[in-house]
Amino acid sequence: LSDKFAVMNALRKKQISGTSESVEKFETGLAKKFDRSYSVAVSNGSVALDLSFQLIDLKEGDEVILPSFTIVSCLSAVLRKKATPVFCDVDPFTWNMTLENVIEKYTNNTKAVLLVHTYGLPAEAVKIEKFCKEKNLICIEDAAEAHGQDDHQKPCGSFGMISTMSFYANKHITSGEGGAILLDSEEMSLKAKQMRNLDFQKNDRFQHNNMYWNYRIGGIQATLGLSQINKLQKTISKKIEQGNNYINLLNEYQELFQLPLSGIRQSKNHFWVFGIVLKIEKIRDRVINQLLKDGIETRPFFYPLHLQPFLKNFKNSKNANLEISKKLGLNGLYIPMGDHINYKVQKQISETLIKTVNKLKNDY
Numbered sequence: 001l002s003d004k005f006a007v008m009n010a011l012r013k014k015q016i017s018g019t020s021e022s023v024e025k026f027e028t029g030l031a032k033k034f035d036r037s038y039s040v041a042v043s044n045g046s047v048a049l050d051l052s053f054q055l056i057d058l059k060e061g062d063e064v065i066l067p068s069f070t071i072v073s074c075l076s077a078v079l080r081k082k083a084t085p086v087f088c089d090v091d092p093f094t095w096n097m098t099l100e101n102v103i104e105k106y107t108n109n110t111k112a113v114l115l116v117h118t119y120g121l122p123a124e125a126v127k128i129e130k131f132c133k134e135k136n137l138i139c140i141e142d143a144a145e146a147h148g149q150d151d152h153q154k155p156c157g158s159f160g161m162i163s164t165m166s167f168y169a170n171k172h173i174t175s176g177e178g179g180a181i182l183l184d185s186e187e188m189s190l191k192a193k194q195m196r197n198l199d200f201q202k203n204d205r206f207q208h209n210n211m212y213w214n215y216r217i218g219g220i221q222a223t224l225g226l227s228q229i230n231k232l233q234k235t236i237s238k239k240i241e242q243g244n245n246y247i248n249l250l251n252e253y254q255e256l257f258q259l260p261l262s263g264i265r266q267s268k269n270h271f272w273v274f275g276i277v278l279k280i281e282k283i284r285d286r287v288i289n290q291l292l293k294d295g296i297e298t299r300p301f302f303y304p305l306h307l308q309p310f311l312k313n314f315k316n317s318k319n320a321n322l323e324i325s326k327k328l329g330l331n332g333l334y335i336p337m338g339d340h341i342n343y344k345v346q347k348q349i350s351e352t353l354i355k356t357v358n359k360l361k362n363d364y
């Protein structure tokens, strides 16, 4: 109800444009929630990554370490800057990049690390941030999937020079579409605001010193986002409950699936999604199709970035040995979660999943 009320109020007060007061309020709310001095809200999480890489000082050919097992937006942001992506692998159990994975790919040409949290558990943010400081590397954190998560009690969204967030419809804080960067430098935040808004000037509005673009978020989205910040804890509690239900329902079938960990270090898994990895290889797509026929919509895991078709001409020997990312990408899927699902439905989904995998396993 509060979301609806907030949105209706934004409409009533005509707070709809990207330059309305509601955007500033959303930004203040975000900075406070995630322990940062500044926040700049933008149209989506991909744009937030793009903007972050535009803000930092990278030269053509500088290497940026990022996990292979993540969304394509991470890669595109690096490539748009003409920097060189160097993919690291991820841990087979947390599905997150670790410090060790980063160190494996570190060279004298490394200039930045993109620290991404995946599917509900925090990556080794404290360790990776410390390593970046020691080696004088820029650390950018992508906390799109980790709203409200932390590493050693420090909030995701507060690591590194800049953090990015997405508020797409499936995120724990959502504005339908939306994103933000979070940072501590006032100078950078002011620059980001100019970059978001076509470099309009206070005086001489239509004379532009820089060729920037329009990355604005709308006022209605910002209002919804602000209302959602207040509901974050409730959203996470629900996710944790559903995630633990699935763990209990599927625990006995570990010969069929690898399940997510329920926590790591002192952090509970928030189950942004509930992922499973099939232990029998090469049946994942058939499992997905069969489940769909039975009315259960699932999604495959991220396809590894180093194997993306558009990268086929991009050769870099550093992008070898990414076996875990590949295995996850080819055998992982995630199953339904959310407000529309109750325990009974979770039980039905689990039973259908077990039956389907058992059947396809025998056919194979």
Ligand SMILES: Cc1ncc(COP(=O)(O)O)c(C=O)c1O
Residues within 6 Å of the ligand: 044, 045, 046, 047, 070, 071, 073, 074, 116, 117, 142, 144, 145, 165, 166, 167, 168, 178, 179
């Ligand atoms: C880790 C991560 N980064 C960035 C994004 C991109 O966000 P958006 O869909 O808002 O562009 C996503 C989207 O799911 C994501 O999971």
